[in-house]
Amino acid sequence: MDKRDIMYPFRYIMIRISTMDNSKSSMCGSEKTSRRSGLSMPGYEEVTPCLEWLRPYVRQCGNSPRGNWKMERRRLLDFLLVYIEKGSGQFTVGPNGYDASAGDLFWIPPDTEHSMEGTGGVMVCPYIHFDLIYRYPESHWEFSIPSGVNNLDDYTPMAHPAIPESLFSRIPGRSRLYNHRQIGSLINTVCREAAVAHEAHTMALSGLMMQICTEILRGLNGKNETENERYIAVMEAASSFVQNNLAEELTVRDLAENANLSEAYFRRLFAAQYGLSPGRYIRQLRIARVKDLMTYTDNSLSEISLLCGFADVHSLSKAFKKAEGVSPREYRKFGRNLVFTSGREKAYPG
Template sequence: MDLNRLSPYIRVAWDSTIYPPVHIPERVLFDYELLYIKEGECEVIVDGIAYKGIPGDLFLFKPNQPHSIRTMNDRPLRQPHLHFDLYYQDDSPEVPISFKPYSRLNERERQWIRPNDLRDMTPPLPSHIRLNKPEAIEQLMMDIIFEFDSKFPYYETTAKGLFIQLWMHLLREIHWQRSPHLHSNREQLDRVKNYLSHHLHEEATLEELAGLANMSKYYLCRLFKKAYGITPIQYHLSVRLEKAKEMIRFTDLSLTRIAEELGFQSIHAFSRAFRTREGVSPSAYRKTS
């Protein structure tokens, strides 16, 4: 999926409670659904695989994916849930919620089935996610539901922004779960990242960062790149150059002074790094800003 184009359409946002015994027979959806278990327990069968849902669990149902839900005991099942398209389409406002198996859909209803934009994700997003820290996702879901219930001005746009935050939380949660060595060292990685973000005035060395994280510099580099996509030194250079762009655009400081304040050894080293990243020299960037 292309996250740069992400423009969700939220069709339904409900905080519903069902009282046992309840069995929602197998059905397929036209759209996506996120179902969060806030209270109670249930059995959810997705594509023939049974999962036990407990408080803090999240289920992701994809378009045309067979699934059923059954309460497991005599406790009410509270299940905040959202139906949505990941990308707005011209017919998004017209498409209803499906409660039927595929075999009972008519031709028009089958045309409402959205493409599964998550199909090409590697590895694929799971149908059942046992959240390590459910509080953030639960709060965002409840905030979205509140917007739909209150219908304040611009509630749909507000809900869309909240959903994008929720989706990013979910992708990060799955990323951390698939890399347990990252999760166990997350505090150290955050410490290094925050240090680099707040020390723009000097160059950093792997030796001092490794000491800060209490691990070898080779292990730190590997973990940091796995977590953030770049090495610590590359990240530090990136945030320093972003600060340089801001100073070039919004101050009258000379380029030499900017290079000095951001810890570059010389104006030549600064210019070379800036041109490599931005494709233009600092002076050319100032002229066009």
Template sequence: MHIQQLSPYIRVAMDSKVPFPWQLEERVLYDYELLYVMEGQVSVTIEDQEYEGLPGDLFLFRPKQRHSIRKVGSGLLRQPHLHFDLIYQHDSPDVRVSFKPLAAIAEEEKRWFREDLLDSFSVPLSSHLRLRNPIVIEKMLLDIIKEHQMKLPFYEMNVKGMFIQLFIHLLRENYWNENPHVLTNMDELVKLRNYLKHQADQKVKLEQLVDFSGISKYYLIHLFKKTFGMSPIQYHQMLRIEKAKEMIQFTDEPLSLIAETVGYPDLQSFSKAFKKADGVSPSFYRKRNG
């Protein structure tokens, strides 16, 4: 599944509060569940792996994945949670929340099992996330629960958008957990990106960026690519072409002057770079605008 296909359906949204001893026996779900530990402590077992759940922790349960939950201690356990499909299907409103082990699932109920699509993402979500910034996730979860329960006009669309925002935060949290070295250098990388934006009128060399950032050449390329999906030189090239594209469409400046404005020595080299980046010649945008 490509992330652009994401069209979530929120089945259940609850802020559960448990003041007494409690245990959820082993079960499998038809859908996904996100469970956030807001207060108290739990012991969670997922496919025979046991996890300690503390305030600020988030758990993800997948379709058909064996799991059980046990409250630890005598205080209040508060656990906001969502049951959802990643992609809306014709039977999404009919699917129920399961409390059964796999062996007890009836044949007619097996049609409700969703396909687990999460591993198709470049950085699959972990079953247990110890959040760096739990307050942000907590607020987003509680806002989704409130909206889902109030059921104001068009709440379905709003809940879907709110969930996508939450999901993006979780993917990023997971990505930073998997790549802590990127997060450590984030301030320098953001400064470098801003520097490149202000150099869109000229060609830059990698040595300049090394001097500016103070990061060694090959490590800089690795970090930048991990963060922004391309090398710093590729990113700068993209900025120059985008600036040129805007000028072509919204000014009457000759293409040769535009080429010079974005740092190319002549129209030929500009046209070659433009076509390589965008798939069409610069004149395509001028003709279309005209």
């Protein structure tokens, strides 16, 4: 036995975070190579320095369905993130034009000319206006910038400051990521949390934005290293089936059979793709759907329990209290907060 195993019996379960070598990295600008795979991956040298300045703040968000709609070319003072959940359209970000379809993620930095148009009927595209660097009081301006406005010279003091050269300054206008569903779910969670306004919701929204940024960076790094690429579409199909059938009885065995996989193999693949077991994924989606229905509709708890796959109100209440720490009725009592979820109260002052 190696004598080091005697002296340090726990060395195989320790996680070591090394100090930064500033001579080799600057504000998330270098790369680290994974010893396990040999792939170029964002590591401590890239990501950790961002914590010196990364302080996300949600300014405005929304996820209401839209008919055919159009936003002429304009520029913004903050960042805009748009996820295409359903529908299609045409987007431009800077000089680049894109066909927008379900699963696309659009990242629009401040002072970047862009346009957006939904052309395929009903479009669901949850969005977030946000700052990556929170500043007081600049981050609290309350007006919208309408379609067609490109000259923001008079409002330079309110503009988002330039961010250091980093992974975030290299995010493309449009991304099609293997983990887009996780990102879309987080964006919808931001919209829901903004509408419900739990205590200390601004901190919760900031934390959710950190998660979204993390998932975007992971997605841009490539396919999930732990998963065979050919099964990603299979897991996506399973996820879609779950989301579209939450009112029905769902079992892992049935999902595995639909995917033509053994139950054990399906569990392993699903966990590799989504970071949690299929059973827990189903429970989280059901609770999220309950929150949506309590936030955006006047449906009774009896109706909501049936729509979300619970046998009765008692089953729903028990599961909800376990997941959220409050009863559904208590959750519904929370008022709306100051984050605008449909539009600014003040018009653009120009």
